[in-house]
Amino acid sequence: MMVAVASGFCLVTLCARCVAVDDKGEVRPSNVAESVASVSAPTYVGKQVCRECHPQNFDLHQHSGHADTFSRSVDSEIAKKYAGKALDAGNPYGVFHYEWGNEGLRTRRAADMDQAPFALQYAVGSGRNAMTLLTLIDDKESDAAGIEHRISWFGSHGDFGLTPGHIGMTPQDERGLLGNVVRGKSVRQCVYCHTTTGTIVGTEIVDLVADVNCEKCHGPGSEHVQQARRSETPPPFSIGRDRWDLEAELQLCGDCHRLPRNIDPVALREYSAELLRFQPVGMLRSECYLESDGNFMCSTCHNPHQDSKAKSTAAYEQDCLGCHQPDSDAHVACSVSPTSGCVECHMPATKFEQGMVFHDHWIRIRDAE
Ligand code: HEC
Ligand code: HEC
Ligand code: HEC
Ligand code: HEC
Ligand code: HEC
Ligand code: HEC
Ligand code: HEC
Structure with missing residues (x-):
């Protein structure tokens, strides 16, 4: 992705994993790290363990994009769609031929059919919007490097296309x-945002737990599970706090969905089109957020476990009406349409590259088109 992510501050933590990652000076521990500051280094137990006692959250999560953000290409149904195809990537890249091997998907350029095929190692993204292939490589310049393949799958229009950001790009060298x-x-950030745990070592990912699972947001769960097995009222657990306030939640979601600090200042000022996909950035500009004394956050409208499309537009509009009640003195109501149609007019679905659609989370009155 094109927007650089600041490596930011380090939170005090006792978690060996987080310290190890941070020592490299590369990946910033998220606020997940805070959750482990008060207990002695809990470890990851995996989502199947959480399922035992939280089956509803598990089922919701299983149907959300978060449960499918990363896999080896050999395990990806979408990667299989490439096998046997020849796809034109434009000049000077030429046509890619794809085949299926024991290790998953691999490719050769039409110009290099006499050479060994290049393995396409990981499938990143669920494919609902898009799926991009990533292969880790040895590199002289850096101890971690990968190739983000030029052709992606777009669930948005059910076809292959150029990977977002690749339009107008030119190869720097042979590998490019x-x-x-x-x-x-x-x-490193690419792997960080799409997995629960995993560290790039050479051309492999060590301790890989794919996808954005329970413990990515809630922190490693061994201590909580032990407590819960001992007592029906285990101590509070959520990211090391006894409640989720706005700041904690915003840092959590914004760690991956981006915060203003991750955005180029000029783009931020102009609110340029590519900021559409960074929902926290839009939300933070909205009057609803600015005027609500900390009561307006992602979970006002989203159950963080649920697929956002599994909820109807009418249900989202009930969230708006939770504040903008026509008869209430506490908030203003809409003079144009006081009880319906809110999302379409105030946070419309907007096309992005390759037919992907995002909803502008800068909730505002728009100029008539
Ligand atoms: C042996 C049963 C058990 C297992 C396994 C378990 N939990 Fe819990 N969990 C509970 C109980 C009991 C509560 C407290 C009652 C409640 O809120 O449902 C709780 C509460 C929670 C809460 C809310 C706590 C709060 O502070 O409000 C979260 C978040 C949570 N669990 C996450 C997880 C995650 C993530 C896993 C897997 C790593 C997990 N749980 C595994 C039993 C369990
Ligand atoms: C570790 C990174 C990470 C964190 C933390 C995170 N997300 Fe996501 N989120 C993703 C990725 C990656 C996707 C893309 C999933 C896909 O490929 O379809 C996504 C997709 C989504 C979607 C759209 C897909 C769907 O299932 O509806 C919503 C809504 C969403 N996230 C909301 C949230 C909210 C709310 C929070 C905070 C409570 C949050 N996310 C925290 C990485 C993250
Ligand atoms: C700062 C965190 C972050 C980084 C770094 C990151 N992603 Fe994502 N990625 C997300 C989030 C959040 C989403 C879901 C929202 C969206 O679509 O932008 C997502 C979505 C995607 C999607 C689904 C299509 C889409 O746009 O919704 C693909 C494919 C993807 N990422 C690939 C990658 C690849 C490949 C890399 C690294 C080369 C990467 N991402 C780096 C957070 C990140
Ligand atoms: C994208 C981040 C994210 C993921 C992934 C996630 N959670 Fe949560 N979870 C949250 C947030 C944020 C809250 C607080 C929501 C609120 O206040 O409404 C929460 C609340 C909870 C609660 C307490 C409230 C409730 O809904 O019962 C439990 C239990 C829980 N999560 C369990 C799980 C389990 C089990 C998984 C994995 C199957 C999981 N969570 C995955 C972010 C996440
Ligand atoms: C937690 C309460 C809350 C929720 C939920 C909420 N808003 Fe607001 N919104 C506010 C507040 C506060 C203001 C400032 C005006 C006021 O006090 O009513 C505002 C202002 C607005 C404005 C005027 C913006 C401007 O720039 O003048 C629009 C339009 C708006 N909201 C639309 C929506 C829509 C659409 C939704 C649902 C998608 C929504 N709001 C959900 C609290 C909320
Ligand atoms: C006022 C309600 C509201 C709030 C607050 C809100 N969202 Fe959304 N969000 C929506 C609606 C409505 C959609 C469109 C759902 C659909 O596809 O029908 C959406 C869609 C999304 C999507 C899917 C991609 C897209 O843009 O369509 C992601 C990801 C997302 N929200 C993340 C977040 C995050 C992260 C936060 C907090 C920073 C947040 N949202 C706060 C209402 C909200
Ligand atoms: C057909 C498009 C449309 C729909 C549907 C719509 N709005 Fe509006 N809304 C507008 C326009 C245009 C304005 C500015 C009106 C003006 O300046 O007189 C506005 C103004 C507002 C304001 C600011 C009012 C003020 O006096 O400052 C709020 C709050 C608001 N809308 C919320 C909502 C909510 C909540 C819904 C759904 C129940 C909704 N709107 C549905 C177009 C729409």
Whole structure:
């Protein structure tokens, strides 16, 4: 992805994993790290353990995009769609031929059919919007590097297309003919945002737990599970706090969905089109957020476990009406349409690259089109 992510501050933590990652100076521990400051280094137990006692959250999560953000290509149904195809990536890249091997998907350029195929190692993104292939490579310049393949699958229009950000790109060297070479922080963050745990070592990911699972947001769960097995009222657990306030939640979601600090200042000032996909950035500009004394946050409208599309537009509009009641003195009501149609007019679905659609989370009165 194009927007650089600041490596930011370090939170006090006793978690060996977080310290190890941070020592490299690359990946910033998220506020997940805070959750472990008060207990002695809990470890990850995996989502199947959480399922035992939280089956509803598990089922919701299982149907959300978070449960499917990363896999080895050999395990990806979407990667299989490439097998046997020949896809034109434009000049000077040429046509890619794809085949299926024991290790998953691999490719050769039409110009290099006499050479060994190049393995496409990981499938990143669920494919609902898009899925991009990533292969880790050895690199002279950095101890972590990968190639983000040039052709992605777009669930948005059910077809292959150029990977977001690749339009107008030119290859820097021979390897760049397979896609964009991403190094250092960019590739570490790529793995960080799409997995629960995992550290790039050479061309492999050590301790890989794919997807944005329970413990990515709630922190490693061994201590909580032990407590819960001993007592029906285990001590509070959520990211090391006894409640989720606005700041904690915003840092959590914004760690991946982006906060203003991750955005180029000029783009931020102009609110340029690519900011559409960074919902926290839009939300933070909204009157609803600014005027609500900390009561307006992602979970005002989203159950963080649920697929956002599994909730009807009418249900989202009930959330608006939770504040903008026509007969209430506490908030203003809409003079144009006081009880329905809120999302369509005030946070419309807007097309992005390759037919992907995002909803502008800067909730505002728009100029008549
Ligand atoms: C042996 C049963 C058990 C297991 C396994 C378990 N939990 Fe819990 N959990 C509970 C109980 C009991 C509560 C407290 C009652 C409640 O809020 O449902 C709780 C509460 C929670 C809460 C809310 C706590 C708060 O502070 O408000 C979260 C979040 C949570 N669990 C996450 C997890 C995650 C993530 C896992 C897997 C790593 C997990 N649980 C595994 C039994 C369990
Ligand atoms: C570790 C990174 C990470 C964190 C933390 C995170 N997300 Fe996501 N989120 C993702 C990724 C990656 C996707 C893309 C999923 C896909 O490929 O379809 C996504 C997709 C989504 C979607 C759209 C897909 C769907 O299932 O509806 C919503 C809504 C969403 N996230 C909300 C949230 C909220 C709310 C929070 C905070 C409570 C949050 N996310 C925290 C990484 C994260
Ligand atoms: C700062 C966290 C972050 C980084 C770094 C990051 N992603 Fe994502 N990615 C997300 C989130 C959040 C979403 C869901 C919202 C969205 O679509 O932008 C997402 C969505 C996607 C999608 C689904 C299509 C889409 O746009 O919704 C693909 C494919 C993807 N990422 C691939 C990658 C690849 C490949 C890299 C690294 C080369 C990468 N991402 C780096 C957070 C990140
Ligand atoms: C994207 C981040 C994210 C993921 C992934 C996630 N949670 Fe949560 N979870 C939250 C947030 C944020 C809250 C607080 C929501 C609120 O206040 O409404 C929460 C609340 C909870 C609660 C207490 C309230 C409730 O809904 O019962 C439990 C239990 C829980 N989560 C369990 C789980 C389990 C089990 C999983 C994995 C199957 C999981 N969570 C995955 C972010 C996440
Ligand atoms: C937690 C309460 C809350 C929720 C939920 C909420 N808003 Fe607001 N919104 C406010 C507050 C507070 C203001 C400032 C005016 C006022 O006091 O009513 C505001 C202002 C607005 C404005 C005027 C913006 C401007 O720039 O003048 C619009 C439009 C709006 N909201 C639409 C919506 C829509 C659409 C939704 C649902 C998608 C929504 N709001 C949900 C609290 C909320
Ligand atoms: C006022 C209600 C509201 C709030 C607050 C809100 N969202 Fe949304 N969000 C929506 C609606 C409505 C959609 C569109 C759902 C659909 O597809 O029908 C959406 C969609 C999304 C999507 C899917 C991609 C897209 O843009 O369509 C993501 C990701 C997302 N929200 C993340 C977040 C995050 C992260 C936060 C907090 C920073 C947040 N949202 C706060 C109402 C809200
Ligand atoms: C057809 C498009 C449309 C729909 C549907 C719509 N609005 Fe509006 N809304 C507007 C326009 C245009 C304005 C500015 C009106 C003006 O300046 O007189 C506005 C103004 C507002 C304001 C600011 C009012 C003020 O006096 O400052 C709020 C709050 C608001 N809308 C909320 C909502 C909510 C909540 C819904 C759903 C129940 C909704 N709107 C549905 C177009 C719409």
